[in-house]
Amino acid sequence: MFKQSTVHLFDLIIQDDEKVTLDEVVLDDANRKTVEQLILEHRFIDEIHKHGLPANNKILLYGSSGCGKTMTAKAIAQALGKKILILNLSNIVSARIGETSQHLKQVFDKAARDKAVLFLDEFDQIGKARGSDDKDVGEMRRLVNTLIQLIDYFPENALLLCATNHPEIVDIALMRRFQLRIEYQKPSQETLNAYYDELQERFPTHLQSFERIYEVSFAEAKDHALTQIKAALINQLLKEQNA
Ligand SMILES: Nc1ncnc2c1ncn2[C@@H]1O[C@H](COP(=O)(O)OP(=O)(O)OP(=O)(O)O)[C@@H](O)[C@H]1O
């Protein structure tokens, strides 16, 4: 007899230690200002509390894919010297997790204990899944209610960052919980040109020429450029080999 194994929410947490600094993230002026103030509020949190002021710690990052949401979360954690716990909510919804609400509570507790950055990715999945086949409506409703409570009681010395490409389908009650909402848009031609310029500089001159594409995310632009740079490099290596 085999006991059916259950997925535990802790197995779904990613501890990603990739170092990202805020300087590396291209942000428009308004977003940069918001993120910088957020970081400073946490750096000076004791003084802020002494004056009876609250620190913002519940932030929604929303908008285009590949435009810096995950990167920003990592940069904030790094700037504050905090651990980042990444949890993708679509995994919660698709995995057959026993006692999901309880496990979600454990994750929030861990983030609170560690004064960490808790990053909930694909945040829209939590509301969207209501009424799906795997989870009944009641179970999903309970999960949303649990999440609302966890958010309300999340301590100010930890940060909750939630990301979504589909803010329009996020539960209204959840949406109200965020003190800051930061929008990510596809970069303009000018912004992409600056991004390409900087990318180019990292390589020797003979590898610097690549076709620039526009109307794409930073992630797509970077992939496209790096693929061409690699092709040029391989070409050169093959030539040397055959010489
Ligand atoms: N604003 C940005 N500045 C600099 N590089 C960026 C930016 N946005 C994206 N990139 C590049 O693209 C990669 C993917 O970006 P990121 O994971 O932050 O996107 P995302 O907004 O979280 O996308 P998704 O919604 O698909 O999760 C980054 O690792 C980085 O190389």
Ligand SMILES: [Mg+2]
């Ligand atoms: Mg992301």
